[in-house]
Structure formats: structure tokens, C-alpha cells
Amino acid sequence: MAMLPAEGPLAVQALYEDADILVLHKPAGLLCVPGRGPDKQDCLSARAQQHWPGALIVHRLDQATSGLVLMARHIDAQRTLSQAFAERQVHKRYVAVVQGQMQPPGAGTWAEIDLPIAADWERRPLRVIDAALGKPSLTRWCLQSHDDAANSTRVLLEPVTGRTHQLRVHLAALGHAILGDALYADAATLARSPRLLLHASELALAHPASGEPLAFHLAPDF
Numbered sequence: 001m002a003m004l005p006a007e008g009p010l011a012v013q014a015l016y017e018d019a020d021i022l023v024l025h026k027p028a029g030l031l032c033v034p035g036r037g038p039d040k041q042d043c044l045s046a047r048a049q050q051h052w053p054g055a056l057i058v059h060r061l062d063q064a065t066s067g068l069v070l071m072a073r074h075i076d077a078q079r080t081l082s083q084a085f086a087e088r089q090v091h092k093r094y095v096a097v098v099q100g101q102m103q104p105p106g107a108g109t110w111a112e113i114d115l116p117i118a119a120d121w122e123r124r125p126l127r128v129i130d131a132a133l134g135k136p137s138l139t140r141w142c143l144q145s146h147d148d149a150a151n152s153t154r155v156l157l158e159p160v161t162g163r164t165h166q167l168r169v170h171l172a173a174l175g176h177a178i179l180g181d182a183l184y185a186d187a188a189t190l191a192r193s194p195r196l197l198l199h200a201s202e203l204a205l206a207h208p209a210s211g212e213p214l215a216f217h218l219a220p221d222f
Contacts, residue, residue, distance in 0.1 A: 012047055015068070015216060020209045021081070022048060022055060022071040023216050028195045032060040032069065044069060059085055062165065064182065067094070067200025068218050072208070080208035085162070093202035094157040094167060095144070095220050098176040099189045102153040104143045110158075113139040113170040117163045126183060127165045129173045137163045139170045152179060152192075156201075167198060197222050 010030045016023040024044060026032065031043035048055040048071055055071050056078040070090075072078035084090050104111050116134025120126040128134075138160040145154045153176065159166050168184050171177060177185035180193030199220035207214055 012044060014051075015218065016214075017052070018073075020073050020077040020207065022052060022073065023203065024048065024069045024071060025218055026061055026066060026069045026200075028064055028066040031063050033057055045071070058082055059090075059162075061200055062168075062196075062198075064180075064196035065094075065198045065200060066195075066220065068203045068216055069200070070203060070205070077208045081205070084205060084208075088160070089206065091202070091204035092159060092200065094159070095154065095199045095201045096157055096167065096171065096178050097152050097154050097193075097197040097222065098171050098178050099185070099192070100151060100153065100176050101146055101148075102141070102143060102155060102174070102176050104141075108142075110140045110142045113141065113174065115170060115173055117166060117169055119164075125164070127163065127169045129169065135161075135163060137161045137166055137170065139167060168196075193222075195222075 010027050012027065013025040014022060015025055026044050031040060033045050034041050034043050045057050052073060055073060058070050058072050058078055058081045061067060061069055070081065072081055115129045115137060116131060117127050117137040118130035118134040120128045140158040140160060142156045143153065144156055157167050168178055168181055172184035177189045179189060179197045180195050182190055201220060202217050204215040
């Protein structure tokens with residue numbers, strides 16, 4: 001397993017690489033792409049390009065989210081993968097720990113959160129649920145476990161659409177904000193974890209060159 005430049009808690013691991021794609025483990029707290037200002041130039045894409053010149057971003061995770069990120073090694077692979085994401089041909093799952101006791105409609109079943117999301121222009125970059133102006137947004141979720149002592153729930157999440165902050169906004173809208181969420185949780189829920197407890201745990205896709213089905217899994221460290 002390759003380790004990209006930079007040691008410590010923000011070190012990046014490469015779980016898979018070939019001539020066309022990279023699958024990287026992004027730690028919580030690291031940007032996917034450069035931000036504004038000299039203090040926000042260190043990011044996943046910059047580190048990948050040091051190790052694999054020409055590597056290109058295909059999708060992103062929020063800075064606070066950890067987990068699997070797919071990158072392309074060249075422009076043709078990026079185009080193919082970007083189209084696959086746009087056509088919802090890439091399967092993604094996340095793990096989160098949320099405030100309170102989420103109750104699914106039945107044991108082992110997947111439930112849906114179907115709430116339209118819009119930009120909150122007065123408080124950018126935040127997003128809000130907006131029935132009039134929001135874009136259709138759909139998240140599927142499944143119960144993993146309850147922690148009665150901690151009054152929290154571990155859930156699996158599948159974002160069917162890919163709106164900015166979708167998982168965080170949807171869960172907060174149900175009254176079950178993700179622990180450690182600095183944007184959408186109340187002060188008590190934020191204080192329950194030093195990081196956002198949201199992790200991109202699964203990626204499944206067709207290889208952009210061969211069409212071979214690929215699946216990757218990375219368990220969270222929480």
C-alpha cells in the first residue's frame with residue numbers, strides 16, 4: 001500500500017492503482033482540491049499529483065469526511081468515470097454515527113430521505129431543505145446498530161443523488177445530525193466528537209478501460 005507525501009494524521013494511503021485509476025483513502029480534515037488562500041493548497045489532488053503526475057479528480061468528499069476517493073490517471077479515464085458518476089453508475093456507501101435513535105420502517109430494510117436541497121445564499125456554503133427552490137435529493141439509509149448508552153445510531157447511507165452536503169443536510173433535517181458536524185449539528189452534538197463521524201466506506205464501478213467490475217471497501221476508524 002503506497003503512502004503519499006505527508007506523515008501524521010493527514011497521511012494519505014493508496015488502496016489501489018493501475019494505469020487508469022487510483023483509489024485513495026482520504027483522511028478527515030484534508031481537502032480534496034485546493035481552496036482559496038495559501039494555507040489551503042495542501043490537498044488530496046496535490047499530493048496525488050506529486051506521486052502520480054497527471055492524476056485528475058473525478059469526485060470529491062467534504063473536507064471533514066474520510067474515506068474512499070477515486071481519481072483518474074489521464075483525461076480519457078476522467079471523462080469515462082465522470083460520465084459514470086453523472087449517470088449514477090458508480091455505487092457509493094457511507095457509514096455515519098448520528099444523534100438519537102433512528103428507527104427504520106422494518107428490520108434490515110432500507111428507508112429513504114426524499115427532501116429537496118437548495119443553497120443557503122445568506123450562509124454559504126450551507127445548504128437547506130427548500131420545497132420551492134430545492135433540487136430533488138434522495139438518500140437511502142439502513143440501520144446498523146443503536147448505542148443506547150450514548151443515544152446514537154450507526155447507519156449505512158447511499159446517496160442516490162449527489163447534492164453538496166446531502167447526507168449531512170438530510171440527517172440533520174430528520175433531527176439526527178451526524179456527530180461532530182460543525183455545519184449542521186447543534187453545539188451539544190458537535191461536541192460529542194472531535195471529527196465528523198462520516199466515512200465513505202464503499203465504491204463499486206466498472207473499470208473505465210476494461211469494463212471489469214471493481215469493488216472497494218474501507219471500514220471507518222470510528
